Amino acid sequence: MPMPAIDGDRLLRDLHDLREIGQYKTGVHRPTFSRQDVEARHWLAYRLAEAGLDAAIDGIGNVYGRDRAPGRKLLTGSHLETQNHAGWLDGALGVIYGLETARVLGHGIDVAAWCDEEGHFGSFLGSRSFCGLLGEAEIDACANRETGVPLRDALDRSGFADRPRRKIETARYRGYLEAHIEQGAELEERHLRLGIVTAIVGSRRFRIAFTGEQNHAGTTRMAARKDAGVALVRLVAAIEDRFPALAGPRTVWTTGDIRLHPGAPSVVPGRAELIFQFRDTDPAVLDALEAALDELVADAARGPCGVAVVQRSSTAPSAMAPGPQRALRDAAQRLAPGQHQAMPSGAGHDAQILAQVLPSAMLFVPSIGGISHHYAENTRDEDIVLGCQVFTEAAASLLSGR
Amino acid sequence: MPMPAIDGDRLLRDLHDLREIGQYKTGVHRPTFSRQDVEARHWLAYRLAEAGLDAAIDGIGNVYGRDRAPGRKLLTGSHLETQNHAGWLDGALGVIYGLETARVLGHGIDVAAWCDEEGHFGSFLGSRSFCGLLGEAEIDACANRETGVPLRDALDRSGFADRPRRKIETARYRGYLEAHIEQGAELEERHLRLGIVTAIVGSRRFRIAFTGEQNHAGTTRMAARKDAGVALVRLVAAIEDRFPALAGPRTVWTTGDIRLHPGAPSVVPGRAELIFQFRDTDPAVLDALEAALDELVADAARGPCGVAVVQRSSTAPSAMAPGPQRALRDAAQRLAPGQHQAMPSGAGHDAQILAQVLPSAMLFVPSIGGISHHYAENTRDEDIVLGCQVFTEAAASLLSGR
Known part of the structure; x- marks a missing residue:
């Protein structure tokens, strides 16, 4: 035909x-x-x-x-x-x-x-x-x-x-x-x-929030700080170090947004938030990445700042x-x-x-x-x-x- | 009297x-x-x-x-x-x-x-x-x-x-x-x-900008990315690792703000900016910190993204x-x-x-x-x-x- x-x-x-x-x-x-x-x-x-x-x-x-x-x-x-x-x-x-x-x-x-x-x-x-x-x-x-x-x-x-x-x-x-x-x-x-x-x-998306203590960036000694921005940066860096070993050949992960509060040059950030997502076709890979993320968040919580995954959403592959x-x-x-x-x-x-x-x-x-x-x-x-x-x-x- | x-x-x-x-x-x-x-x-x-x-x-x-x-x-x-x-x-x-x-x-x-x-x-x-x-x-x-x-x-x-x-x-x-x-x-x-x-x-303040490539966070493989946000995070983490050894007992340094562009969950950031400052009473300490920062920025420039200190200002001790x-x-x-x-x-x-x-x-x-x-x-x-x-x-x- x-x-x-x-x-x-x-x-x-x-x-x-x-x-x-x-x-x-x-x-x-x-x-x-x-x-x-x-x-x-x-x-x-x-x-x-x-x-x-x-x-x-x-x-x-x-x-x-x-x-x-x-x-x-x-x-x-x-x-x-x-x-x-x-x-x-x-x-x-x-x-x-x-x-x-x-x-x-x-x-x-x-x-x-x-x-x-x-x-x-x-x-x-x-x-x-x-x-x-x-x-x-x-x-x-x-x-x-x-x-x-x-x-x-x-x-x-x-x-x-x-x-x-x-x-x-x-x-x-x-x-x-x-x-x-x-x-x-x-x-x-x-x-x-x-x-x-x-x-x-499938994709999984997370909003992760850090709570520290807002302070004057000139008068607050480093040892006394609870800098939510630094805590956030350390988590993102740890994700970038950890994820490649767990990823499949096409896994992708992205920190699409970061916000520091109040976001002023001379203020130690008291709050910080990021949006993070990863994607793969294999649910087992997604599960392994989410478990690793949860571990890294738990590690972060042992630092001076509070940290919480305030939102999780996902779509299945x-x-x-x-x-x-x-x-x-x-x-x-x-x-x-x-x-x-x-x-x-x-x-x-x-x-x-x-x-x-x-x-x-x-x-x-x-x-x-x-x-x-x-x-x-x-x-x-x-x-x-x-x-x-x-x-x-x-x-x-x-x-x-x- | x-x-x-x-x-x-x-x-x-x-x-x-x-x-x-x-x-x-x-x-x-x-x-x-x-x-x-x-x-x-x-x-x-x-x-x-x-x-x-x-x-x-x-x-x-x-x-x-x-x-x-x-x-x-x-x-x-x-x-x-x-x-x-x-x-x-x-x-x-x-x-x-x-x-x-x-x-x-x-x-x-x-x-x-x-x-x-x-x-x-x-x-x-x-x-x-x-x-x-x-x-x-x-x-x-x-x-x-x-x-x-x-x-x-x-x-x-x-x-x-x-x-x-x-x-x-x-x-x-x-x-x-x-x-x-x-x-x-x-x-x-x-x-x-x-x-x-x-x-x-004295304080020295820097606005540092990263230029990568804005891309779809689902379809752009990790190896192909030029993620300005990740480049920024790696610089801030490197500062936090390096500065303590150069600092005096009262030196302070602060990343007060971070912005990712466009700042959307599913977009690889094409641009990223931070405001960073440090303070000390000793000009020699300030000079050493600025030299270290310039080195770290030069290291960052060897990665996939462009990086530039777009603004420097300072007050003397x-x-x-x-x-x-x-x-x-x-x-x-x-x-x-x-x-x-x-x-x-x-x-x-x-x-x-x-x-x-x-x-x-x-x-x-x-x-x-x-x-x-x-x-x-x-x-x-x-x-x-x-x-x-x-x-x-x-x-x-x-x-x-x-």
């Missing part, structure tokens, strides 16, 4: 049209429920309807295009909103791949844009809502991380508040496929054009399903032999939520220079087009039940 | 009256040129006039009370403004000691309240203005460190802008005496009631003069035998400016719990009264030329 060919020009035109909604330099600024974001959702719903799908936006802001024909479907999707002043393909690529695949195959494809994957208001709100993993109480509690505007108010202003939230009918679907930019430089460095995701890493992975790999091997690899995803994606209820897999295309969450993010046109053809062929293969 | 006795009740009443101007909890919020600060300056000028002095406020906000009689004088003083939400005695104590001494001795005492010792707009502006160490261009450039209001505007609103700035006539004075709370816990811990300052420490020190020590020994000690000042004071033009010395009274720059700052009433009697007797002794 000859495989249907995607329309590369149409695909790129759609992506460029979408880029204009909230364009910022060469990228896009389209945070969740901004005017531009709401416009993008309506734009997508219109495009989905144009493609013959039953299009709607639901009560959490998810955009759906449902195939009207009978039979089991393949669900495709990604997200439309962006990080602040970020890239044009992060999210948009996967959504438009779904749209193009629906157009090319003519039937069997549902397309979704999951709301707020980028976490402006919460954590994977759209895909969790769809999978039945988001309660009303959590929605009540969510607010914009920068402005503090409650999610309920943002939904109301956007015109989505009174709509029902669509929930998954699992029997409808054979599985879920999501395409995304890699957001790293591995494919590019290895001169590869496609990545087939084996698993999405999520393995992608063998069948959809195989369909992606076979299509990649047909279209770009030897130019693809299996790889984990170091970033979180809606597929880790969908994987809890459907056989799911992801396809990566290369990020030029590994840049993401920045307006300079980009992917070569020929990689965008190749990725979509692979995506469509894998979708066709999965729908045919092979 | 019997020594004149101060009026302890009057002294404490003055201090409590002054405390009410800008009272905050048990302390005072009276930043330079706030409404409360201007009120305090007028209150003091009134009290100085009442004591028979020629009182005025000058073009930089300094309050002076000049003895009208002929003959050489002793200059006394400290400051009226406070740090934000800080203590009632920091500055006020030394000013009111001067006032009480002028009243008790009847002649020979000038009293000054040096403007902005606390640095809301600049560095020792009032005492430097008086000593001829502050130019008009610097005044033009000064602005409130929090609000950004230019110093010129603040002087204008306060009604001081069009007045001349008073300059010192050095021949008028035998010397300068300043009393202050210790702001540390050493006197209290040693059960002493008085400190005679031998020298005011300032030795107090032997004559006034002796006068204070003799009076302390008469009134509180064995309950006083010689000690350096770890904090900066106007006396370090006056010491450049006059033989100068300082007297410390204990701070309860070593607390300062906090509304809980306090000193026992009997220590306040004892300190003033010592101060007055030392002043009388210096005036008599003994």
Whole structure:
């Protein structure tokens, strides 16, 4: 059976049209429920309807295009909103791949844009809502991380508040496929054009607070100090010394923020806080790192300052399903032999939520220079087009039940 | 000759009256040129006039009370403004000691309240203005460190802008005496009631910036990272390891602030900055520490991130003069035998400016719990009264030329 060919020009035109909604330099600024974001959702719903799908936006802001024909479907999707002043393909690529695949195959494809994957208001709100993993109480509690505007108010202003939230009918679907930019430089460095995701890493995040004694930096002798900042620095240095021996080849750990209080030149810090996270696909590695962190925190507590892990949160590693992975790999091997690899995803994606209820897999295309969450993010046109053809062929293969 | 006795009740009443101007909890919020600060300056000028002095406020906000009689004088003083939400005695104590001494001795005492010792707009502006160490261009450039209001505007609103700035006539004075709370816990811990300052420490301050590469914390492998935050932490840890061997018994060093950019949980910091300072009375120790810091910065520059000392500033150590020190020590020994000690000042004071033009010395009274720059700052009433009697007797002794 000859495989249907995607329309590369149409695909790129759609992506460029979408880029204009909230364009910022060469990228896009389209945070969740901004005017531009709401416009993008309506734009997508219109495009989905144009493609013959039953299009709607639901009560959490998810955009759906449902195939009207009978039979089991393949669900495709990604997200439309962006990080602040970020890239044009992060999210948009996967959504438009779904749209193009629906157009090319003519039937069997549902397309979704999951709301707020980028976490402006919460954590994977759209895909969790769809999978039945988001309660009303959590929605009540969510607010914009920068402005503090409650999610309920943002939904109301956007015109989505009174709509029902669509929930998954699992029997409808054979599985879920999501395409995304890699957001790293591995494919590019290895001169590869496609990545087939084996698993999405789990991450654990910690807020750690030190309590010392705020004092005058001129009159308080070193021996008398309880310097919360120094205690914090010693913990971070100890983590950097200890973690490499426990890490797997792709484990990553990051101290993303440090704050000293009051943060004045001549004051010994009385309080200090850091945010620390690590990620891996192997729960055993995550457990070993967390145990080591707890030991180092206990060591720190034997110093002059108090120390406490004041917040822990985690997401579990999520393995992608063998069948959809195989369909992606076979299509990649047909279209770009030897130019693809299996790889984990170091970033979180809606597929880790969908994987809890459907056989799911992801396809990566290369990020030029590994840049993401920045307006300079980009992917070569020929990689965008190749990725979509692979995506469509894998979708066709999965729908045919092979 | 019997020594004149101060009026302890009057002294404490003055201090409590002054405390009410800008009272905050048990302390005072009276930043330079706030409404409360201007009120305090007028209150003091009134009290100085009442004591028979020629009182005025000058073009930089300094309050002076000049003895009208002929003959050489002793200059006394400290400051009226406070740090934000800080203590009632920091500055006020030394000013009111001067006032009480002028009243008790009847002649020979000038009293000054040096403007902005606390640095809301600049560095020792009032005492430097008086000593001829502050130019008009610097005044033009000064602005409130929090609000950004230019110093010129603040002087204008306060009604001081069009007045001349008073300059010192050095021949008028035998010397300068300043009393202050210790702001540390050493006197209290040693059960002493008085400190005679031998020298005011010099300090050196550095802003050090690290430049790495901002990246996604999930997709950027450890080996590929240029993490500015980790580079910063490693420098601070290296300082903490290296400095103790180079330090004198009273050397202090402090990392007062750390900032990571962008400071997000899932972003590898691309930039990081710290503010670091150290203090000692010995220029050789300061030089050795600065050389060690420069070496550690050079080591850091061999790592994956760029590092630069983007700002250096320093004040020189300032030795107090032997004559006034002796006068204070003799009076302390008469009134509180064995309950006083010689000690350096770890904090900066106007006396370090006056010491450049006059033989100068300082007297410390204990701070309860070593607390300062906090509304809980306090000193026992009997220590306040004892300190003033010592101060007055030392002043009388210096005036008599003994």
